[in-house]
Ligand SMILES: *[C@@H]1O[C@H](CO)[C@@H](O)[C@H](O)[C@H]1NC(C)=O
Ligand SMILES: *[C@@H]1O[C@H](CO)[C@@H](O)[C@H](O)[C@H]1NC(C)=O
């Protein structure tokens with residue numbers, strides 16, 4: 001399931017007095033700040049866009065409608081098609097990706113970085129995919145505690161993963177979730193040929209149809225999940241990923257000392273902030289080459305009244321509870337929500353840019369939005385020494401090694417925040 005990293009210390013931020021209310025499917029947001037972000041906090045604006053959980057929000061239509069799938073191939077000569085969360089208002093045609101953290105382009109590749117004591121990088125596609133094939137040419141990061149991820153994640157936490165644990169460069173871990181429900185049996189390892197996953201390019205694909213998921217490495221199907229095999233006799237439901245999902249690529253410190261011990265163990269141990277790569281280039285990193293998305297047809301019985309946006313029509317949040325509509329996906333400002341998408345249209349959106357509208361922190365660093373984790377380059381904001389951002393960090397697996405406590409902890413933390421203090425001395 002998805003990990004959430006956020007500061008314990010939001011209150012100490014000097015820039016705003018806004019204290020985000022936390023939310024889950026059993027404790028929805030109120031009408032004033034109706035959107036439950038991917039990070040499990042209520043707000044407006046960016047909280048209502050990619051990752052906004054309709055089941056934990058004030059109502060099903062609090063989150064903005066989801067931009068439909070677009071088949072596209074991405075290369076990385078520049079970051080012209082990527083913007084930070086504070087700039088994105090839901091027009092996926094204007095920006096294919098939203099990101100946090102420090103990202104670079106080099107030789108046509110995207111470099112996701114994680115400087116020392118940062119929370120890494122999240123690079124998320126703004127177009128939802130409702131079945132399709134995504135593929136990425138990837139060199140993972142390396143080192144204990146460092147995890148690279150390439151996943152499909154829906155707003156109700158259906159999820160299909162590839163994860164590279166930096167302590168084991170001979171394999172990639174795969175996993176899936178249905179509505180965030182944890183299950184021991186969902187994970188599987190694929191061993192990867194060649195020298196190692198850090199030095200070698202490999203192409204990792206997720207081929208997702210209404211009937212099955214295939215994990216394909218370098219053109220060979222290595223794992224198949226059949227929908228038929230996910231049927232739960234008790235609930236009479238297929239516990240199969242089936243809702244519109246976004247492609248998310250990330251690099252994150254699973255071995256951060258403040259994480260749960262089971263997570264640290266899974267990640268191969270505590271992260272070394274003085275790793276070889278940090279010494280040599282200033283950060284741990286993962287390298288992404290060409291990424292492509294091929295959209296498949298939606299289910300043949302899907303309710304369709306347009307071709308611009310997916311919406312949830314019922315809180316059961318199954319395949320049959322999605323409809324394809326002509327609803328707009330674009331908020332007029334960061335104060336707007338799915339309930340009032342035109343709010344703030346006549347004012348400058350920047351005036352409403354605050355922590356109730358962007359689920360990340362102001363000032364300081366932490367590596368996410370502020371883009372200044374490199375202490376050598378920081379010359380201002382010296383008063384803000386404690387910082388971080390709300391940030392989604394790939395996923396964790398239930399490896400057989402994780403203890404029962406960890407499993408319980410993971411369960412109880414679902415939809416809530418895993419607090420992580422990131423102390424950065426500027
Ligand atoms: C979609 O648009 C219709 C008609 O404009 C509106 O009634 C409905 O609330 C919208 N749905 C969402 C989820 O925004
Ligand atoms: C969305 O962005 C595209 C490309 O920049 C632009 O042509 C279009 O007008 C925008 N749509 C809206 C509603 O702003």
Ligand SMILES: *[C@@H]1O[C@H](CO)[C@@H](O)[C@H](O)[C@H]1NC(C)=O
Pocket residue numbers: 168173187188189399400401
């Ligand atoms: C995958 O590999 C890791 C070690 O690299 C191991 O701990 C885990 O149990 C394996 N998972 C499965 C499902 O075999």
Ligand SMILES: *[C@@H]1O[C@H](CO)[C@@H](O)[C@H](O)[C@H]1NC(C)=O
Pocket residue numbers: 181183232233234235239
């Ligand atoms: C099947 O559904 C029941 C009822 O919702 C639930 O209690 C049980 O945990 C589910 N089984 C699995 C394997 O998820």
Ligand SMILES: *[C@@H]1O[C@H](CO)[C@@H](O)[C@H](O)[C@H]1NC(C)=O
Pocket residue numbers: 016017018044334335336352353354355356357
């Ligand atoms: C933040 O933005 C919201 C929505 O625009 C607004 O209602 C609120 O007053 C703002 N808060 C601060 C502290 O500026």
Ligand SMILES: *[C@@H]1O[C@H](CO)[C@@H](O)[C@H](O)[C@H]1NC(C)=O
Pocket residue numbers: 102103371
């Ligand atoms: C990071 O900050 C520098 C200087 O403040 C700026 O020039 C650059 O565009 C920023 N990079 C990103 C990816 O935001």
